[in-house]
Amino acid sequence: MSDDVTTISTPIRLDYTYTAGVAASRFLTSVAEGRLIGQRCPQCAKVYIPPRGGCPTCGVATEEEVQVADRGTVTTFCIVNIPFPGQAIRPPFVAASVLLDGADIAIFHLLQEVDVADARMGMRVEAVWAPRDEWQPSMESIRYFRPTGEPDAAYDTYKEHL
Amino acid sequence: MADSPRVLTAPHVLEYPYTRSVGPILGRFFGGLRDRRIFGIGARDGRVIVPPQEFDPLTAEALDEFVEVGSAGVVTTWAWVREPRTHQPLTHAFAWALIRLDGADTAMLHAVDAGDESAMRTGMRVTARWRDETQGDIHDIVCFDPEIATTAGGGH
Amino acid sequence: MARAGRRDVAVVAFAQTAYVRSESERNEVEMLMPVIAEAIERSGIPRSDIGFTVSGSCDYLAGQPFAFVNALDAVGAWPPIRESHVEMDGAWALYEAWVRLQCGDIDSALVYAFGKSSLGEIRDVMTLQLDPYCVAPLTPDSISIAALQARALLDSGRYSEHDFAAVAVRNRRDAKSNAAAQVSGDFDTDTLLAEPYIVSPLRMHDCPPISDGAAVIVLAAGDLATRASSRQAWITGIDHRIEAQPLGARDLTQSPSTTLAAEHAGAHDAAIDVAELHAPFAHQELILRDALRLDDGVRINPSGGALAANAMMVAGLARVGEAAQRIIGGEAHRALAHATAGPCLQQNLVCVMSAEAG
Numbered sequence: 076m077s078d079d080v081t082t083i084s085t086p087i088r089l090d091y092t093y094t095a096g097v098a099a100s101r102f103l104t105s106v107a108e109g110r111l112i113g114q115r116c117p118q119c120a121k122v123y124i125p126p127r128g129g130c131p132t133c134g135v136a137t138e139e140e141v142q143v144a145d146r147g148t149v150t151t152f153c154i155v156n157i158p159f160p161g162q163a164i165r166p167p168f169v170a171a172s173v174l175l176d177g178a179d180i181a182i183f184h185l186l187q188e189v190d191v192a193d194a195r196m197g198m199r200v201e202a203v204w205a206p207r208d209e210w211q212p213s214m215e216s217i218r219y220f221r222p223t224g225e226p227d228a229a230y231d232t233y234k235e236h237l
Numbered sequence: 238m239a240d241s242p243r244v245l246t247a248p249h250v251l252e253y254p255y256t257r258s259v260g261p262i263l264g265r266f267f268g269g270l271r272d273r274r275i276f277g278i279g280a281r282d283g284r285v286i287v288p289p290q291e292f293d294p295l296t297a298e299a300l301d302e303f304v305e306v307g308s309a310g311v312v313t314t315w316a317w318v319r320e321p322r323t324h325q326p327l328t329h330a331f332a333w334a335l336i337r338l339d340g341a342d343t344a345m346l347h348a349v350d351a352g353d354e355s356a357m358r359t360g361m362r363v364t365a366r367w368r369d370e371t372q373g374d375i376h377d378i379v380c381f382d383p384e385i386a387t388t389a390g391g392g393h
Numbered sequence: 394m395a396r397a398g399r400r401d402v403a404v405v406a407f408a409q410t411a412y413v414r415s416e417s418e419r420n421e422v423e424m425l426m427p428v429i430a431e432a433i434e435r436s437g438i439p440r441s442d443i444g445f446t447v448s449g450s451c452d453y454l455a456g457q458p459f460a461f462v463n464a465l466d467a468v469g470a471w472p473p474i475r476e477s478h479v480e481m482d483g484a485w486a487l488y489e490a491w492v493r494l495q496c497g498d499i500d501s502a503l504v505y506a507f508g509k510s511s512l513g514e515i516r517d518v519m520t521l522q523l524d525p526y527c528v529a530p531l532t533p534d535s536i537s538i539a540a541l542q543a544r545a546l547l548d549s550g551r552y553s554e555h556d557f558a559a560v561a562v563r564n565r566r567d568a569k570s571n572a573a574a575q576v577s578g579d580f581d582t583d584t585l586l587a588e589p590y591i592v593s594p595l596r597m598h599d600c601p602p603i604s605d606g607a608a609v610i611v612l613a614a615g616d617l618a619t620r621a622s623s624r625q626a627w628i629t630g631i632d633h634r635i636e637a638q639p640l641g642a643r644d645l646t647q648s649p650s651t652t653l654a655a656e657h658a659g660a661h662d663a664a665i666d667v668a669e670l671h672a673p674f675a676h677q678e679l680i681l682r683d684a685l686r687l688d689d690g691v692r693i694n695p696s697g698g699a700l701a702a703n704a705m706m707v708a709g710l711a712r713v714g715e716a717a718q719r720i721i722g723g724e725a726h727r728a729l730a731h732a733t734a735g736p737c738l739q740q741n742l743v744c745v746m747s748a749e750a751g
Contacts, residue, residue, distance in 0.1 A: 079264035080271065080373035085255045085530050087521060091456040091513040093249040096420025100245040127466050128423040134440065134469020136426055212245055244418045251456040263526055286642065288527045294637050314548065314645065316540030317593040322517065324532045333537050333592075335641045344641030346528050346541075354593060359548045375527050 098128035101140070103212035109204065113178050115139040121179040143177035145202035145217070148228040150174050150181050150237055154191050169194045173220055174236050181236060184214065188221035197227035262291045265303055271373040275365070276303045277341050284342035307339030309364035309384055314344075317354040326380050332357045336381060348380040356383060401750040402494050403618040403625035404721070406436035407714030409608040412575040412702035415511035416605040421455070425467040425507050425607045433503070436611035437621040440469060443611075444499025446476045447490050449483030449506040450706045453518050464507060475499070482506065483608060483710030484671070484732030484742050490612050491631055500617040506707040507607035515603055515705065523736060524638065535736075536600060540592040542645040542737040543676040547594055549646045552679050554594055558582045560675040561598040561700055568697025575702040576602045601673040601703035608704075608711045626717035626728070626746040630658030633732075633742035640737060648684035651731065651741040655685050658743045665745075666725035667692045669712035671732045673699045680738065681731060695719065709733065713744050720748050 095103060098114060102125045105112040113124030114137035121130065122141050130137050152171040169191050172181035186194055187203075200220040210216045259267060262278065266289050269276040278289035279302040286294070293300055315334040321327055326348035334357075335344035350366070351357050363381035371377040408431040410416075416424050433440050446468055452460045461478050470476065477493075479485045483506025490502035510518075519535035546552055559582055568577035585598045618625050634650035634657075636643055655661070668691050672678035678693065687693065694700075696715040699708045709732025716728035727747045734740040 078268060079261060080259060080267035081264055082256050082258055083267060083374045083526065083530075085257055085525055086253065087255060087529075088250065088252040089453070089456055089513055089518060089521075091249040091251065092511075093247045093456075094417070094420055094509075094512065095245040095247075096423050097244060097418050098423065099420070100243070103245055104243075127463075128420070129426050129466045130469070131466040132469060132471035134426070134429070134467060136423075249456055257525060259526060266527075286639075288639075290639070294642065313641070314541050314545040316537050316544055316595075317590065318537060319590065319592075322532065322534055325534075326531055333533055333541060335541060337641070343639060346531065346533065346640060348531065359544070375530050 096128060098126045098137070102126050106214065106216050107210050107212045109207070109210060109216075111143050111145055111175060113141050113143050115141050122177060123180055124175065124178045124182060141177060143175045145175065145204075146223060147173045147175035147178070147200065148233050149186065149194070149196055149198040149200055150233050151196060152186060152194050154194065167191050171200070171220065173200055174233050179236065182214075184217060185219040186221070187219040195227070197230060197233070199223045199225040199228055260291065262289050262300070265289070267373045269305075270375070270377040271371045273308070273367045273371060273377070275306050275308055275338060277306050277338075278302060279304050285340055286343050287338055287341040287345050304340065306341045309362060310336050310338035310341065312349065312357070312359055312361050312363055313337050314359055315349065315357050317357060330354075331380065334363070334381065336363060347378060349383070350380045351383055399751070400495050400497060400614050401618070401627055402491050402612050402614045403627045403750070404610055404713065404717035404746065405438070405613045405618055405622040405625050406432045406611040407609070407718055408432040408435065409573050409707075409711055409714060410606040411573050412602075412604040412606040412704055414575065414603060414605070416509055417511075421460070421464055421507050421509060421607075422466045424509070424605070425464055425505065428607050428609050429467050429503070429505060432609035432611050436501075436613070438501050438611060438613065438617070443501050443503045444475065445490060445493050445502040446474050447486040447493070447502065447504055448478050449481050449486035449710060450478070450508055451480055453513075453521060454508045454510055454515070454705055455512055464505075468503070468505075482671075482706050482708065482732050482734055484713055484730075484744070485633065485709075485734070487610060487612070487710060487713055487744070488631055488633060488742060491628060494612060494614045500614045502612040503609070504612060504710065505607065505609040506710040508704050508706040509605040510603045510705050511605050528640075536592045536595060538640070538736045539600075539674045539677075540595045541640065543594050543599070543674065545645045546676050546680065551646070552676065554586060555582065556679060557599050557675040558585045560678045561585065564678075564694050564698045564700040567695055568701030571696045571701060573702060574697045575604050577697060577701055595674065599675040601699050602701070604702045604704040606702065606704035606707055608707045608714055610710060610714050610717070624721045624723070626720035626748070627750040628744060629747050629751065630660065630745040631743070632657035633740065635735070635740040638739070643737070643739075645737050646680065648680050648738050648741060651681055651684040651738065651743065654741050654743040655729070658745045660685065660729055660743055660745050663727055665691050665727055665729045667695060667716055667719045667728040669694055669696060669698065669716040669728070669730045671699055671709045671712045673703050673708070673733075675700060677733075677738055685729065685731070685743075709742065716744075717746055720746055
């Protein structure tokens with residue numbers, strides 16, 4: 076008889092309908108309108124963005140909406156050097172955590188219009204939005220963040236948000 | 238607060254190609270299917286397990302004595318599918334069945350192309366229908382067909 | 394399960410969502426948060442005093458790896474908490490919490506379970522729990538698998554399709570008094586039996602509803618249980634057993650793992666008033682009743698059971714909660730809760746509770 080089989084191919088596929096939930100839907104709908112909306116915790120007063128309907132440290136529901144600025148401070152970053160499938164931008168490029176003015180946690184986005192070697196913690200950055208007619212319920216409505224040219228933010232202003 | 242916007246949804250597909258290493262025990266089983274033969278394995282108490290298992294279900298010892306079983310056997314239970322779902326073995330109505338092949342002491346799951354629910358009964362004999370070009374996986378058995386009685390009284 | 398030197402642990406609070414076919418607006422965290430808050434408030438134990446948090450859920454319901462981690466937003470994990478998770482029905486999370494409380498260094502545990510089956514095709518999701526080499530590639534869906542067991546039970550001569558329908562009718566009638574139930578009402582057996590099969594011999598009424606929902610239980614040990622709450626459901630025994638994986642190697646008409654788990658949990662040490670059985674398919678209630686040797690004196694599934702609401706990963710924990718609630722509410726003195734996992738009742742957990750400790 077022929078040799079034993081060593082491997083079998085067993086592909087799987089499952090189709091889902093992902094639901095963003097109430098808080099995330101409000102957030103994404105606001106992004107499509109050019110606004111960044113977080114939620115403030117009634118207990119600890121922290122502003123979370125993107126909002127999740129609850130405060131992850133207090134475990135209570137969050138409802139108060141707070142608009143945060145579309146500019147802020149780079150709290151940390153990494154330089155992506157490795158190409159991977161589906162990559163929209165050729166490496167090397169900078170992925171950054173940006174603490175938007177008014178928020179208590181950072182969001183992730185791209186940092187462009189800057190040499191990767193110049194990326195640094197504390198850099199002040201602003202959003203570069205897509206053309207208005209391309210705004211959609213997605214963080215892709217913001218193309219990337221770029222330096223504002225302001226002096227770097229002092230470490231003390233963001234050290235609690237690392 | 239503004240009126241609640243509609244809740245956003247998006248389609249999401251979870252899809253993986255998966256290639257699985259089968260090991261030597263199932264490797265022999267799938268190699269057998271490729272040759273249009275079915276191998277079970279002997280447990281310590283003498284029972285023949287199909288499909289083969291790596292370890293004895295009662296003593297947990299490693300098993301290694303292959304036993305060839307027939308490609309026909311008896312339906313031990315079944316269920317009739319009026320509307321097959323995507324990727325199920327047949328695209329027209331069929332039966333799932335646990336089938337105890339001749340020489341085996343356990344039953345294996347597969348499909349029976351009985352044509353109509355009225356043709357299905359526990360205890361009926363079925364025989365494997367092989368794929369034209371076997372590849373060494375469970376689909377080498379396309380399905381089972383009701384065995385046609387060849388002699389008077391050979392049926393049930 | 395050895396009972397010598399065991400710490401007394403009780404269910405002191407239970408809360409659950411109203412189960413629905415689709416939680417179309419809220420995501421898992423939003424669905425879970427009010428239920429956790431309700432259970433903690435009912436327990437009388439401050440959130441910050443909870444010693445251990447453990448959840449049961451399945452990432453395959455959402456189709457996202459580590460989806461369960463998001464649920465921690467609903468718990469409030471700061472300062473850092475002792476936390477665990479099982480990719481199983483929350484009843485097994487409760488078992489882990491019970492074991493953890495035996496260590497003696499903490500006195501309370503928060504157990505929660507959640508799931509939104511509406512996000513995917515649950516019949517096909519469940520296929521992936523089967524043997525990935527010889528069975529899953531044929532893609533038998535969960536109703537087909539259950540139907541094989543139902544047919545075997547009919548072939549045994551012990552029960553009929555009429556008996557299956559009678560189970561469905563009774564559960565859904567009793568569910569009328571359960572505010573959380575999804576499917577309830579008065580149905581006629583003959584009318585149901587005239588309906589077509591989904592996968593024979595199962596008809597729609599034999600099958601569980603598809604449900605989104607969450608359930609939460611707070612456990613407390615020893616003195617805390619009596620201080621925190623005036624009524625408790627003491628867990629006098631809890632055990633779980635699993636059978637062989639291949640369907641063709643099992644007698645699908647029996648549930649020896651349930652029988653064994655019940656023995657080790659001391660189920661038959663005294664009379665049982667109420668039994669909440671996690672039987673997603675009508676025929677399975679009959680198999681379980683036999684395996685547990687429950688006679689007509691036992692009230693089975695006053696909540697309506699899994700035929701009234703079956704949130705995956707939640708329904709087993711909900712059985713524990715419903716049974717506990719009967720004791721806490723004074724309707725029952727001793728109750729048995731059962732939970733199942735795997736195809737055709739492969740794995741079974743039995744939790745025995747009493748109005749009195751140990």
